[in-house]
Amino acid sequence: xxxxxxxxxxxxxxxxxxxxxxxxxxxxxxxxxxxxxxxxxxxxxxxxxxxxxxxxxxxxxxxxxxxxxxxxxxxxxxxxxxxxxxxxxxxxxxxxxxxxxxxxxxxxxxxxxxxx
Amino acid sequence: xxxxxxxxxxxxxxxxxxxxxxxxxxxxxxxxxxxxxxxxxxxxxxxxxxxxxxxxxxxxxxxxxxxxxxxxxxxxxxxxxxxxxxxxxxxxxxxxxxxxxxxxxxxx
Numbered sequence: 001x002x003x004x005x006x007x008x009x010x011x012x013x014x015x016x017x018x019x020x021x022x023x024x025x026x027x028x029x030x031x032x033x034x035x036x037x038x039x040x041x042x043x044x045x046x047x048x049x050x051x052x053x054x055x056x057x058x059x060x061x062x063x064x065x066x067x068x069x070x071x072x073x074x075x076x077x078x079x080x081x082x083x084x085x086x087x088x089x090x091x092x093x094x095x096x097x098x099x100x101x102x103x104x105x106x107x108x109x110x111x112x113x114x115x116x
Numbered sequence: 117x118x119x120x121x122x123x124x125x126x127x128x129x130x131x132x133x134x135x136x137x138x139x140x141x142x143x144x145x146x147x148x149x150x151x152x153x154x155x156x157x158x159x160x161x162x163x164x165x166x167x168x169x170x171x172x173x174x175x176x177x178x179x180x181x182x183x184x185x186x187x188x189x190x191x192x193x194x195x196x197x198x199x200x201x202x203x204x205x206x207x208x209x210x211x212x213x214x215x216x217x218x219x220x221x222x223x224x
Contacts, residue, residue, distance in 0.1 A: 004159075031210065040125065042216035043160075043202060050210050058211065090160065103148060103206045107160040 002026055006091050006108035013081045013115045021076040021111050023091030031094040032074040033058075033105065034066060036087040043090065049074055081115045088112050118143045118207045120215035128221040129193050137188040137218045139177075139203030148206040149179055149186040152214070155199040163188075163201070173197070193222045 004025045013019055023032065033048040035058075045058030049068040063085060065077045074093075078085060092105040119142045129135055141147060151163040164172045166179040166186060177188045186203060203215040 033211065035214075040216060042122075043214040045211055048211055056210070092160075103150065103165070103204075103212060104162050105152075105212065109159055 004091055004093055004106050004108040006089075006111050008111060009109065010112045011114070013078075013113065015082060015115060017081050017115075018077070018079050019081065019113075020078075021089055021091075021113075023074045023076070023093075023108060025072055025074075025091075025093040025106070027093060027095075027106065028071070029093035029095055029106070030071075031105075032068065033092040033094075034064070034074065034076045035090045035092065036060065036085075037090060037110070038087050046076065046089075081113075083115045086113060086115045118205060118213050120203050120205045120213050122201075122203055122215035122218050124218045125216070126219045126221065128223065130223050131195055132192050135188075135190045135193045135197070135220065135222075137201050137203075137220065139186045139188065139215060141184050141186065141203075141205050143184075143205060143207055145208065147179075148208070149177070150204040150206070150212070151175070151177055151186075151188050152202045152204055153199050154202070155196075160202070193220075195222050195224055198222045 047066040052071040091108040
């Protein structure tokens with residue numbers, strides 16, 4: 001049982017380049033999230049999804065786009081990378097609409113992105 | 117606005133000493149609070165939640181609505197407790213609000 005899988009694990013980009021981070025979960029979870037983790041800033045929510053075909057903005061959505069075409073996958077895109085997007089990105093998922101379950105988030109291992 | 121504050125970036129203790137990681141929140145409704153932990157080279161994972169009122173790995177946390185706090189405590193720290201700890205708040209929407217985290221270092 002892989003849980004939440006993020007690809008790639010590491011990436012170096014030049015300013016202006018684009019890339020897509022993939023998050024895949026095999027737990028049939030409804031909710032999925034993308035966070036960035038920066039020193040002294042903690043975890044900040046970029047975008048999230050409450051189900052297939054839905055997305056919503058989080059705290060820091062600018063410069064990112066997301067898609068949830070399949071329930072198990074949540075893609076995070078950077079159209080034109082900037083040095084300020086250098087960070088560690090985490091994907092998470094959680095269970096269904098039950099209030100008890102939805103706040104237990106399961107995290108991926110992270111993607112370390114450097115934008116030069 | 118909802119906010120979670122963890123005032124200490126780093127907390128260093130010796131093995132066997134008591135530990136208290138502070139967490140304060142601001143939320144006008146009835147909050148649900150969590151502690152998540154990230155051990156070295158491992159994924160972030162749920163440690164405990166206030167509604168469960170349980171002790172995990174010797175850690176406990178009590179919700180104090182009067183002081184708007186949810187401090188994490190352990191009477192005797194172990195070296196394996198060294199990790200990054202995040203306090204999180206659910207404001208009854210579809211997401212969690214995380215604090216900035218406290219790194220706990222337990223020296224032998």
